[in-house]
Amino acid sequence: MSSIEKLSEIKYAFSTLPLDNRVKFLSTLALELTISMRNAYPTHIEEKVSLIKLMGLNEVQHTVTGQLTKMIAKDEARYPDDVFFDILFEKAKGGFCDEDLFTAVRSAFEHVGQR
Numbered sequence: 001m002s003s004i005e006k007l008s009e010i011k012y013a014f015s016t017l018p019l020d021n022r023v024k025f026l027s028t029l030a031l032e033l034t035i036s037m038r039n040a041y042p043t044h045i046e047e048k049v050s051l052i053k054l055m056g057l058n059e060v061q062h063t064v065t066g067q068l069t070k071m072i073a074k075d076e077a078r079y080p081d082d083v084f085f086d087i088l089f090e091k092a093k094g095g096f097c098d099e100d101l102f103t104a105v106r107s108a109f110e111h112v113g114q115r
Contacts, residue, residue: 003089007086011081013109014081014085015081019071021112021113023068025108025109025111026108028108029064030068032107033057033060033061033101033104034061036101037061040053040057052096056091056092057095057097060088060092060095060101064088067079
């Protein structure tokens, strides 16, 4: 399955979740991203690659927690779901951490009983 097909599937699956499960998904995703960050420490991979991945994962984490905060507050100014995932994966791709994000997303869906 291509990255585009995976992203489309993720967007659809997320859109079908009730609000409380969306919140649960995003909070779990934030936690899973911290695990990805630990795996990107320079003690695990080349230092130059580590820096790029950690910066990318930090940007993804920031976007996830921002969306989560706005969702909990019922802030209508948050990103539409499809745009949110586009932004996430664009940031991840730029930080060479898109596979880390796919893994974290998969774990978050499992936590809310999807897939």
